[in-house]
Amino acid sequence: MNLNNLQPAEGSTKTCKRIGRGQGSGRGGTSTRGHKGQKSRSGYSKKIGFEGGQMPLQRVVPKSGFKNINRVEYKGINLEELQQLSEKRNTTVIDKEFLISAGVASKRDRIKILGGGILSAKLEVKAHAFTKSAKEAIEKLQGTTEIL
Secondary structure (H helix, E strand, C coil), X not given: CCHHHCCCCCCCCCCCCCCCXXXXXXXXXXXXXXXXXHHHCCCCCCCCCCECCECCHHHHCCCCCCCCCCCCCEEEEEHHXXXXXXXXXXXCEECHHHHHHCCCCCCCCEEEEECCCXXXXXXXXXXXXXXXXXXXXXHHCCCEEEEC
16 A cells, blocks of 8 residues: 555545535535526426426416316226136135135226126126126126125
C-alpha cells in the first residue's frame, strides 16, 4: 500500500453531492435550479396535466359517454370450461370455492355461467348468474343451478 493508491473504505463516503451548501461545494448559488422562473422557486411541484398556464388538454376536449358507478362486473365461465374442470378434478359440485381453487376465478369475482360449449356431465352449479342457454343445458342433464 502506497500513498498513491489510498482510498476510503467501502461505504464510508457519500456518493451524492449535496446542493445548496455554499459556493465551495460546487453546487451553491442557484443550487442547480438555474436563474429565476417558476421551477427555481421553493415549493414548486409540477401538477399533472399542467401546460404552463395554457388550458390543459383534458379540459379542452369535451367529455363524452357515461360511466355507471353501480355497474356489476361478472367473470364469465363457459359450460365447456366447467366440463373440463369437472373431468379434471373428478367432481360434480361446482361452486365459487371450487372455481377459486382451480384458478379460474378470484376471491372478489362475481361469477356468471355462460352457455358456450357442450356439457355432457350432470353438474350441481352454484354461481351469481346464469345465461338462459346455460341454465337450460345444465337442467337438461338433470343438473341443478343455484344463484348465490
